[in-house]
Amino acid sequence: MKKISSIISNICVSTLILLSITGCGAWSRQREINEGPEDEDQRDTLFQVSLLQGLTFGDYHGSVPVSELMKRGDIGIGTFDGLNGELIALDGVVYRAAADGSVETVGNDELIPFSNVTFFDEDEVLEIGAVADIDELKALLDNKVKELGVNRFYMVRIDGDFTTMNVRSEYSQKEPYEPLAKVLETDQTFFDYENIEGTVVALYCPPYMDSLNATGWHLHFISGDRLYGGHVLGLSFDSATAKLDYTDGFEMLLPENELFNGFDLTIDQSEDIKKVETDAESKDN
Numbered sequence: 001m002k003k004i005s006s007i008i009s010n011i012c013v014s015t016l017i018l019l020s021i022t023g024c025g026a027w028s029r030q031r032e033i034n035e036g037p038e039d040e041d042q043r044d045t046l047f048q049v050s051l052l053q054g055l056t057f058g059d060y061h062g063s064v065p066v067s068e069l070m071k072r073g074d075i076g077i078g079t080f081d082g083l084n085g086e087l088i089a090l091d092g093v094v095y096r097a098a099a100d101g102s103v104e105t106v107g108n109d110e111l112i113p114f115s116n117v118t119f120f121d122e123d124e125v126l127e128i129g130a131v132a133d134i135d136e137l138k139a140l141l142d143n144k145v146k147e148l149g150v151n152r153f154y155m156v157r158i159d160g161d162f163t164t165m166n167v168r169s170e171y172s173q174k175e176p177y178e179p180l181a182k183v184l185e186t187d188q189t190f191f192d193y194e195n196i197e198g199t200v201v202a203l204y205c206p207p208y209m210d211s212l213n214a215t216g217w218h219l220h221f222i223s224g225d226r227l228y229g230g231h232v233l234g235l236s237f238d239s240a241t242a243k244l245d246y247t248d249g250f251e252m253l254l255p256e257n258e259l260f261n262g263f264d265l266t267i268d269q270s271e272d273i274k275k276v277e278t279d280a281e282s283k284d285n
């Protein structure tokens with residue numbers, strides 16, 4: 001195994017990209033993670049499987065088992081092999097919010113093509129009053145991030161009673177995979193809940209992450225009874241508590257498959273990413 005380490009910013013963010021060089025052929029190999037969080041510094045690392053830009057191009061091949069992912073965090077977001085639903089990791093349990101609206105816990109062997117996780121250590125608490133929509137929430141969180149520092153990562157959990165909660169999921173895909181924006185044109189489902197208690201898991205990525213992930217906020221939701229959830233497109237609430245975990249380490253594990261390795265990742269996908277992350281237009285259709 002060949003390891004390449006590089007510093008990608010001047011704020012102590014280390015990117016560890018682990019690349020395994022194996023034989024050729026149409027391979028897609030399961031990745032192993034050998035190093036665990038041995039000290040506090042490692043707990044404060046955001047771990048990422050693949051690039052969001054790989055997922056949006058259509059690489060839905062799972063590469064990291066749930067059991068391995070959980071070595072690197074107990075909270076996070078992502079998706080599953082074949083784009084089989086939205087991933088919510090909370091308190092060390094991985095849940096799938098599926099396209100039919102159901103939620104289930106996911107077995108250790110299921111493979112993950114894209115995810116971000118970290119170990120949640122509460123650094124800051126923000127009591128939030130009435131919020132009318134998701135943009136208002138993002139603006140409030142942005143203000144807090146401006147105060148704490150915009151150039152690091154934040155994993156936030158927001159526990160509360162949500163007046164409205166609008167989520168989406170998507171149907172599992174079969175190869176050959178289509179790009180994510182195309183898949184979502186036909187294969188996403190929307191669920192609108194009212195007066196639902198639960199937890200939003202929100203990831204903030206700093207502006208320089210625009211080639212590796214979505215910058216700004218990415219929110220997933222799971223209800224307190226673990227029956228409902230998905231990728232958050234809209235919400236409102238009267239009050240909620242946001243707990244922020246700031247994270248100044250970053251580690252990324254790339255997938256090993258020919259589809260991913262063949263992508264031209266110099267192509268700017270920012271418009272597509274904005275579309276797949278928010279997709280408010282198709283919700284109204």
Ligand SMILES: [Zn+2]
Pocket residue numbers: 077078086218219220231232
């Ligand atoms: Zn999502």
